[in-house]
Amino acid sequence: MRVAIVTESFPPDINGVAHCTLQTAQHLHRRGHQPLVIAPAGPHDGPPDGGGDADGTHPFPVVRIPSLPLPGYPQVRVALPSRRLAAAITSHRSDLVHLASPFVLGARGMTAALRLRIPAVAVYQTDLGGYARTYLGAGENAAWRRIRAVHTAADRTLAPSTAAARDLDEHGVPRVALWPRGVDTERFHPARRDPELRRSLAPGGELIVGYVGRLAPEKNVELLAPLCSLPGVRVVVVGDGPSEPALRAAMPGAHFLGRRTGTELARIFASLDVFAHTGPQETFCQTVQEAQASGVPVVAPAAGGPLDLVDHGRTGLLVPPGDADEVRDAVSLLAAHPRKRAALGQAGREAVEGRTWEAIVDQLIDHYADVLMARTAVAA
Incomplete structure (x- = not known):
């Protein structure tokens, strides 16, 4: 399976989205699948070459999209509009697009998937409505409109917890399923x-x-x-x-x-x-x-x-x-x-002890298979 993972964050960033994306891509590769990661460029990345990983540390290609730091919070990078995203998905010949906590780059990934008629799985991971309330004192409804638009267009939305699934349901997001997170039980011991x-x-x-x-x-x-x-x-x-x-x-x-x-x-x-x-x-x-x-x-x-x-x-x-x-x-x-x-x-x-990343990403692969099968049935 060829999976394009469009993520708002990726290592060397240190946060939940970056870590989950890395673990997902690594396990897909180990299982014999062909992941491609598309992520915002960091402050020390050179001009993206469109062909793969800038530092060669990953066994799968990583395409970096030019980005700017979020004002007041430079640890967060916001990807700029770029044709590189759709071109990378096309050249990868992706069977499915995985949107990791989609908001800016992920929304563009959803648009590309729709245009290319590729099924998409959207992973809800960040309470953007709560962030808007905390940082801006307003904008929570606008954030949820954005979330609802992106996730409604996806074939399936994966929520990490029952509370998150309930929030999505209450805000009108359809086709929500539960997908938790793994933990490295050998490292953390x-x-x-x-x-x-x-x-x-x-x-x-x-x-x-x-x-x-x-x-x-x-x-x-x-x-x-x-x-x-x-x-x-x-x-x-x-x-x-x-x-x-x-x-x-x-x-x-x-x-x-x-x-x-x-x-x-x-x-x-x-x-x-x-x-x-x-x-x-x-x-x-x-x-x-x-x-x-x-x-x-x-x-x-x-x-x-x-x-x-x-x-x-x-x-x-x-x-x-x-x-x-x-x-x-x-x-x-x-x-x-x-x-x-x-x-x-x-x-x-x-x-x-049973929540290894191997077990959790195997669950994700089952979600991918369900989505692909449903698309095939509709086409038939």
Whole structure:
């Protein structure tokens, strides 16, 4: 199967869309399929050559589309109009177009698929309506009109969680199916717990509570500020973003480690005592899965993707969204009960052991096959 993956983000970007796209393309290649990735060019990419991967690090072609940084948030790149997208799909002879969190480049990918009469699967992954509300204070309805237009044109929309599927249904998006996310259970593993790292972060033997993710307004990381005053607790923040200066000022006792990836990130995850996520707008929340795979108990808001991932009281604790006192109380409870922490961590690990990327992308291939079969039946 020849699959053109049109994505709003791709490594070296570090975010959920980029990571999911990379895992999808890699597994398709391993399964003998022929993926093509089309993504915005980053600030250090040279002029795209239209033929493939600029750095040769991937076993599949990657076509980069010229882009500009989003004003006020340069980590996000917005692709410019380009004929290169349709030309790449045509030269690849794609059987199907996969739209990863489509909005700008993805919308153009949907237009190209319609013009070329190629079936399309659209993956909903970003709460753009919530982002518009958070950043602009308006525009949520306009964002949903855009989402509805793109996803309605697709043969199938894949939602990462039941909450996301419900949102799509309530906003009139048809043909929605569930497709969750995988986790690397070998990289993220309790065995990576590092006593030396723990001593460097908490030399007094404090309970280490960590957050991993973007430091941006929609993540509500400031809800962790009250934890800094809890006796015997040390807060560790991993990530970067526009909110970092304000968060450093609000949490002077916290360790800010910046952006970390790969095995180093896995070592940090496994060395935590509690993982706390605070963002209420997650359509899935990959970092919760990575914490669970690392055997670390999770505190997360009872909203969006975490509702599917956290079985309250068994694999973690859910708290009301946006409530700093509830986050503090949940962490205090876990700090006082080490056996409870151990039980939640073990149950979380057991819950994700079957959610490998191999298993999850095999589910995606089944969705592709269904869409292609339906198109063939209609043509017949």
